[in-house]
Amino acid sequence: MPNLNINGRNMSVEAANDTPLLWVIREQLQMTGTKFGCGAGLCGACTVHLNGEAVRSCQTSLADAVGKKITTIEGLSAKGEHPLQKAWVAEQVPQCGYCQSGQIMQAAALLSKNTNPTKEEVVAHMDGNLCRCMTYSRIQKAIMRAASDMRTASATGSERRAT
Amino acid sequence: MNKHVKDLAPETTDLSRRSFLVGTAATGLVLGYAASGIDHALAAPASANVEPSVWYSIAPDGLVTVTCGKADMGQHVASTMAQIVAEELGANWKDMRVQLASNDPKFNDPVLGAQITGGSWSTMMNFDAMSRAGAAGRIALTEAAAASMGVPASELVVRASTISHPKSKKSMSFAEVVKSGKATKTFTADDLKAIKLKSADQYTMIGVSVPQLDIPLKVNGTAKYGIDVMLPGMVYGALVTPPVRYGATVKSVDDSAAKKVPGFIKAVTLDDKTTTTTGWVVAVANTYANAKKAAAALKIDYDGGPNAKLSSESLFAEAKRLQGLSDSGEFFVKDGDPNAAFGTAAKVLEAEYTTNINIHAPMEPMNATAEFKGDILHIYSGNQFATRSGAIAAGAAGIDPKFVVMHQMWLGGGFGRRLDADMMVPAVQAAKAVGKPVKVIYTRENDMTMDFSRPLTYQKVKAGVDGDGKLVALSHDVVSAWPTQRWGIPDFLSPSVDKKGPLDAFTVNGSDFFYTVPNHYVRAIKNEMAHNATPSGQLRSVAPGWTFWAVESMVDEIAHATGKDPAQLRVELLDGKGKNDGGAQRLRNTLLAAMGLAGYGTRKLPKGEGMGVACVSSQERATASWTACVAHVAVAPSGEVTVKKLTVATDVGTQVNPDGIRAQVEGAALWGMSLALFEKATLKDGGIEQTNFDSYTPLRMSQLPEVAVNVIANGEKATGVGEPAVTVVAPAIGNAVFNAVGARVRGLPITAEAVKAAMKA
Numbered sequence: 025m026p027n028l029n030i031n032g033r034n035m036s037v038e039a040a041n042d043t044p045l046l047w048v049i050r051e052q053l054q055m056t057g058t059k060f061g062c063g064a065g066l067c068g069a070c071t072v073h074l075n076g077e078a079v080r081s082c083q084t085s086l087a088d089a090v091g092k093k094i095t096t097i098e099g100l101s102a103k104g105e106h107p108l109q110k111a112w113v114a115e116q117v118p119q120c121g122y123c124q125s126g127q128i129m130q131a132a133a134l135l136s137k138n139t140n141p142t143k144e145e146v147v148a149h150m151d152g153n154l155c156r157c158m159t160y161s162r163i164q165k166a167i168m169r170a171a172s173d174m175r176t177a178s179a180t181g182s183e184r185r186a187t
Numbered sequence: 188m189n190k191h192v193k194d195l196a197p198e199t200t201d202l203s204r205r206s207f208l209v210g211t212a213a214t215g216l217v218l219g220y221a222a223s224g225i226d227h228a229l230a231a232p233a234s235a236n237v238e239p240s241v242w243y244s245i246a247p248d249g250l251v252t253v254t255c256g257k258a259d260m261g262q263h264v265a266s267t268m269a270q271i272v273a274e275e276l277g278a279n280w281k282d283m284r285v286q287l288a289s290n291d292p293k294f295n296d297p298v299l300g301a302q303i304t305g306g307s308w309s310t311m312m313n314f315d316a317m318s319r320a321g322a323a324g325r326i327a328l329t330e331a332a333a334a335s336m337g338v339p340a341s342e343l344v345v346r347a348s349t350i351s352h353p354k355s356k357k358s359m360s361f362a363e364v365v366k367s368g369k370a371t372k373t374f375t376a377d378d379l380k381a382i383k384l385k386s387a388d389q390y391t392m393i394g395v396s397v398p399q400l401d402i403p404l405k406v407n408g409t410a411k412y413g414i415d416v417m418l419p420g421m422v423y424g425a426l427v428t429p430p431v432r433y434g435a436t437v438k439s440v441d442d443s444a445a446k447k448v449p450g451f452i453k454a455v456t457l458d459d460k461t462t463t464t465t466g467w468v469v470a471v472a473n474t475y476a477n478a479k480k481a482a483a484a485l486k487i488d489y490d491g492g493p494n495a496k497l498s499s500e501s502l503f504a505e506a507k508r509l510q511g512l513s514d515s516g517e518f519f520v521k522d523g524d525p526n527a528a529f530g531t532a533a534k535v536l537e538a539e540y541t542t543n544i545n546i547h548a549p550m551e552p553m554n555a556t557a558e559f560k561g562d563i564l565h566i567y568s569g570n571q572f573a574t575r576s577g578a579i580a581a582g583a584a585g586i587d588p589k590f591v592v593m594h595q596m597w598l599g600g601g602f603g604r605r606l607d608a609d610m611m612v613p614a615v616q617a618a619k620a621v622g623k624p625v626k627v628i629y630t631r632e633n634d635m636t637m638d639f640s641r642p643l644t645y646q647k648v649k650a651g652v653d654g655d656g657k658l659v660a661l662s663h664d665v666v667s668a669w670p671t672q673r674w675g676i677p678d679f680l681s682p683s684v685d686k687k688g689p690l691d692a693f694t695v696n697g698s699d700f701f702y703t704v705p706n707h708y709v710r711a712i713k714n715e716m717a718h719n720a721t722p723s724g725q726l727r728s729v730a731p732g733w734t735f736w737a738v739e740s741m742v743d744e745i746a747h748a749t750g751k752d753p754a755q756l757r758v759e760l761l762d763g764k765g766k767n768d769g770g771a772q773r774l775r776n777t778l779l780a781a782m783g784l785a786g787y788g789t790r791k792l793p794k795g796e797g798m799g800v801a802c803v804s805s806q807e808r809a810t811a812s813w814t815a816c817v818a819h820v821a822v823a824p825s826g827e828v829t830v831k832k833l834t835v836a837t838d839v840g841t842q843v844n845p846d847g848i849r850a851q852v853e854g855a856a857l858w859g860m861s862l863a864l865f866e867k868a869t870l871k872d873g874g875i876e877q878t879n880f881d882s883y884t885p886l887r888m889s890q891l892p893e894v895a896v897n898v899i900a901n902g903e904k905a906t907g908v909g910e911p912a913v914t915v916v917a918p919a920i921g922n923a924v925f926n927a928v929g930a931r932v933r934g935l936p937i938t939a940e941a942v943k944a945a946m947k948a
Binding site for chain 1: 195260261262263356396398401402403404405406409410411412414415417422449472475476549550551552597598599601602628630642656732737757847850851853854857858861878879880881885886887888894905
């Protein structure tokens with residue numbers, strides 16, 4: 025039985041190697057925050073992290089995920105308090121909300137490498153994630169807010185360390 | 188005028204004959220209208236076994252849970268209902284909770300008499316009932332608190348879930364009053380009606396952008412949508428749908444290869460007596476991945492049926508043929524005599540406007556989970572029309588609808604798609620066939636090719652202008668499939684003006700606009716061929732999505748033909764005479780607001796850029812909001828259109844949650860832009876050609892224009908906001924393209940090829 029490292033826990037699953045990671049996460053592990061949208065890598069609703077990179081879990085086989093660190097929306101932060109999640113609430117981003125796990129995971133991969141993205145970098149990074157409610161402008165604002173909060177937190181943290 | 192709205196207007200609802208109950212149950216305080224048919228005042232319920240229809244409850248810990256009978260598909264309507272209750276109840280927002288109602292008729296819309304969510308109706312039709320429910324709760328709590336404190340109720344102040352007596356400085360929380368068990372009171376219909384609701388200047392909640400109650404669940408993955416339902420022993424169904432949208436039949440199913448797929452249980456060919464689906468097969472297996480593998484392995488032989496050769500071209504050709512017949516269709520509007528007026532008009536303009544098939548494509552693909560438990564069929568699915576969808580599920584199961592319980596979930600997008608009930612049929616019949624709960628999930632390909640789409644439409648508009656440039660006559664023929672007639676519910680059809688029989692007003696709404704035109708007719712013509720080949724549905728904003736495209740483009744064409752500014756012509760037509768008094772003035776003011784915000788006509792734009800205006804009401808005249816848009820576009824020599832800015836103004840009377848309204852209006856405007864420029868589906872050989880987001884391409888972030896939204900709240904009654912901004916954008920963009928480069932495009936979507944061709948013409 026393959027073992028998956030997901031949200032910091034090791035879990036064994038029972039599925040064929042070619043099973044899309046999406047369905048293993050949703051059905052076997054019953055973590056339903058990761059969503060099915062298109063099954064073809066065209067909408068981003070199923071985005072999770074593999075070793076910190078945003079990937080489409082509908083296009084990732086179980087075999088490809090074995091031995092890697094998988095993070096889903098449920099594991100992005102222990103209490104749902106990742107700066108992006110807080111910013112998503114502050115900007116009141118979601119409407120139907122269905123795409124938002126994928127949007128947040130996609131954005132988190134960007135901010136983990138770059139906490140000072142330009143608007144163009146945000147658009148280029150996020151363009152593969154569809155939102156049918158068209159909440160795009162709030163998504164942009166929330167990413168910028170989270171980035172700013174992360175920069176502030178990191179500056180404060182450095183100061184503390186310096187003193 | 189629409190029968191379904193006129194007959195069900197608030198004055199005539201039987202809510203006014205019901206009693207309102209406040210009682211103590213085991214779970215705390217329950218408050219709600221008594222079930223329909225109980226016309227007399229009931230004795231105050233004193234024990235847990237009294238079950239009035241529950242609109243909200245207050246638990247002993249002081250938490251107020253509002254049960255929302257409306258489908259929440261991202262418009263945050265549950266939160267809005269809670270906000271209206273909280274205003275009159277005097278509850279603290281942090282104490283408010285929401286839950287979604289089952290299909291129990293006690294949760295029916297108080298005005299519509301059914302559980303249906305659409306039409307931008309919810310807030311306007313529930314505002315009064317929810318306000319009175321909140322106020323009744325406050326009165327009951329206050330009287331109980333007065334008794335406990337030994338002070339007159341009239342001296343008490345209710346604020347933030349606390350009832351206080353300023354003179355004695357005594358106070359009780361809602362929780363303490365509920366625990367006292369003294370808050371029991373029955374309001375007769377007359378008592379309820381007599382409650383004096385707050386005036387706008389007393390509001391502390393209405394008009395405040397409180398955080399939407401559903402949002403926290405939607406940023407941490409815990410919100411449960413239909414697709415997330417997990418039942419013990421549940422198995423999965425994957426659909427195989429035929430190459431023809433409607434009318435195909437299954438001749439044979441060979442499951443020999445599917446049987447080799449591990450976990451495969453059964454292939455179920457649907458026997459759909461509700462006629463919602465044709466030729467569908469469900470492959471059932473232990474996991475969805477295996478169900479999909481098995482579905483792919485099934486070898487199915489079809490008879491394509493009567494629509495197998497049809498295409499978008501043949502549907503358009505049929506529409507033109509029908510429009511050309513003098514006795515086609517039925518009259519929706521008939522004022523004066525346009526044909527006579529055309530004879531004496533100084534100038535007559537004539538144009539054809541078209542829209543293609545559009546697909547809802549909410550991000551959550553259609554799905555439903557069905558479980559038979561004893562006599563009861565349980566359905567888990569996010570749905571906009573529990574009343575009808577429950578009946579379809581019952582029809583698929585061959586049981587009485589009263590044995591169906593619909594468990595409402597958060598909707599991963601609705602936009603009208605989830606008014607339909609097709610997903611119930613495979614789930615129910617698969618569950619019945621395998622004797623286990625079954626969750627059926629559509630692939631995106633199933634979802635797109637089997638959409639109950641916005642119908643393809645063909646409209647012919649003829650306008651007559653007199654010697655002074657005044658619009659004196661307009662004839663308007665609208666040819667389309669009739670989506671609402673398909674529901675088979677007579678109440679949703681409207682009598683025609685010429686008494687030829689009921690017509691589907693959801694194909695012509697909006698054409699009964701607020702402009703003053705002395706001679707005006709609108710014919711609703713059913714395209715039977717399209718109706719049968721492409722069973723259509725209601726897509727966000729419904730008919731005004733195409734009728735305003737035609738009307739607002741034609742008004743622009745008239746302006747240019749008579750040498751008038753298009754915005755100025757609209758102001759003249761909105762003179763508020765006769766039946767348009769009131770509405771026309773509000774629309775005029777909204778248009779002027781949008782013009783002012785956009786800087787319309789105040790500066791010269793660079794070459795290739797232009798501004799266009801449009802102004803619209805809502806689905807029905809009786810449910811109107813007032814919305815105007817100025818679109819600013821740049822058109823490249825290739826014909827490619829870039830939207831630089833959309834400025835939208837909307838008069839909603841009273842805003843419950845201003846930030847929520849802005850979110851809805853912005854989303855609606857971007858939907859309008861997406862339909863105007865990017866979304867097109869086509870029929871070929873009887874099937875929808877687009878299967879996923881590579882060929883059907885809604886707007887993405889990189890295509891986002893600047894959007895400026897201005898909400899006008901002038902103290903009139905609260906109206907709806909989910910839809911109107913969809914309809915105003917396409918004509919505003921089309922008119923802007925003409926203003927920029929002189930190219931008139933009359934078909935949606937507006938493609939670069941069409942613009943370039945019109946530039947040359």
